[in-house]
Amino acid sequence: MPYERIKFYQTGSFAAGNRLLPADLRSVQSSGDRANALTCGHRACQGCGEALGARYALDAAMRATKGKLIAVNATGCLEVFSTPFPETSWQVPWLHSLFGNAPAVASGVAAALKAMGRPEVRVVAQGGDGGTVDIGMACLSGMFERDDDVLYICYDNQAYMNTGVQRSGATPPAARTATTPAVGPEPGNTFGQGKNVPLIAMAHEIPYVATATVADLRDLEYKATRAMDFRGARYLHILVPCPLGWGSAPADTIKVARLATESGLFPVFEAEAGQVTSATPIRRQVPVQDYLRLQARYAHLFRPRERTDVIARLQAAADRNIARFGLRAGPGQPEQPERPPVPVAPHRDTPQER
């Protein structure tokens, strides 16, 4: 199968990963020989955070495994926009089975690779938040508990986007979705519900758990790479803004993701064997309003009148996260955790050689 060469149009942007740095410090995304695991031509919306997150994560995983990677995909936007028959955007071997079984399918792939004596080929399973925290939860927990050699990546856009933005167990409180409409005295999603799957993953004491966002490319690449250092079950939870479902501008995807972390609403951390080993401190905490205002799913918090009561509850949740994960940058705390650069070894032989 022929590989697409990558065309870079960005210049020196944060997202493209500092191509002007010395080669050994550059991000995977900035290198011309990245796998481009999810290549162009797919049908995601403009500014889709999930498409971006998937490419970032899989390209890093491809480099870390020298191109020896198999991906299993749950049903959802990522699956639908990437493989409209007879086309595919995947440049990795890729299998889609069902909505709720990606972790189990991946366990089967990993078991087969082991049985066939191919331990160098690694397995990634990926799905949306609905496919992960709701319908796929049993299979995910089983995969974790057995410590199967699978990296599971959840692309969290906080609702069932592919079916038209319905509430999932990862939808935040107050957010409007098609099934938590912005009507009545308490518009949007209910407070006090939902689950935190990174913490659930940690409770399984699997080797590695991490969260990331598409706003911090280097951190995301580091974590996808780091995950490949481990054998056994690993979990990577990536916040991926969805312009369509969140009602944010396509051009603001990175900004919205960054504000999610800088407000404290989405804590970025990593954990090994059930213990948090690092948390990314917030350089400059912003009020949650800065994050909420960019998204039409929270418009009812500002119009017709500002719901200071609801906003205060969201701010309290953000503050709790900051306290819980120690996210406040302060004296004695590094601005950014130490991140070894992602190794630059080409992820595979050049396409022409195959």
Next chain:
Amino acid sequence: MLKQIEGSRAVAEAVARSRPQVICAYPITPQTHIVEALGALVKKGDLNAGFLNVESEFAAMSAVIGASAAGARAYTATASQGLLYMSEAVYNAAGLGLPVVMTVANRAIGAPINIWNDHSDAMSQRDAGWIQLYAETNQEAADLHIQAFRIAEELSNPVMVCMDGFLLTHASERVDVPGQDEVDAFLPPYAPRQVLDPADPVSIGAMVGPEAFTEVRYLAAERMRQALDLVPAVAADFAGQFGRSSGGLVRPYRIEDAELIVVALGSVLGTIADAVDELRDDGIRAGALGITTFRPFPVQAVRAALDGDHRLRRVVVIERALAPGSGGIVTADLRAAIATADGGAPRPEDTIISTVIAGLGGRPVTRKSLREMLTSAAQGNLPPFSFLDLRSDLVTSELARMRAARRSGPSAENLLRDLGVTAVS
């Protein structure tokens, strides 16, 4: 090697000799002994395979899907509620054309929950796109698994081997479990058509819209058509190598001149053969037709078996599952097979078909009851639809109760009270 051995154990050994590379297990009675035996073989190191203790049947089928797509020979087993729980993945395995093999230790479906044998489970998946083979004996159950891997892999289609729960799985009989060399000679290693491999990255399981979905389904129908040739060919090969006949499409018994033909699937065929012999002694020209391959339904083979000399014939279909509101599942297929008559016999108007629902939830199908029922059929007294050995006293009183007070809800508990049995969960 000939052994006195439990059916489950015989099947486990036959599966092990087929060298599966990934086995997924989730326990449900009466399938448990099969996966337990396989698990022990793997643990001891006698079988070199991955053995996954998964968290549900849905995961079990999903994991064999992953394993098969990655190029490994994959196997699982289930029954009843477990088969329903994995149903979405059962369809998916067939849609993906993955040659996995699964044992279904046939058991009833609740509510009311019931661990005993009938065919409700496998029948519920008859349109899932799997080849369905039904074993009559434990010897056949063991043999069918070895054939199943070959059929599945030659056709790139999953195969379900159905064996009656308890009646076969837990019965100890003499079984000739084939040796490793014999199985190796019969079953070549799995050579997948398309596989997940970084050296040649393919996308499997893409979304298909109206422009090609019909064609994909046509090809599924075509694979089933090919199975109608392949299944008997593999059975013939098997007979050639192992010297016994197992599998195939249909199994007629004393059918040539029969005026009364009993059609059935699975282990009840043994009892039916005895009843047929007794009816013959009584002067009734009876015969039996066992359907070994239920999916694809062997229309031509059934027609050929029922092809007589246009005498009026009575066909009694023993159904081990009820299709509420419709009647018998096998009957419907049989009727359709006969109705396609185009010049050749049997003609529908020459055939009287009766459906007899029998052996639900473990109720024994006895030779005595069969003989009485078939005798009345021969005399023209069997209604088109009936239940064998129905406790009419029980249903009559419950029906009366229902007429007296209009209430909704489960009825099983009332029946148990009438029987003087306390309900236990």
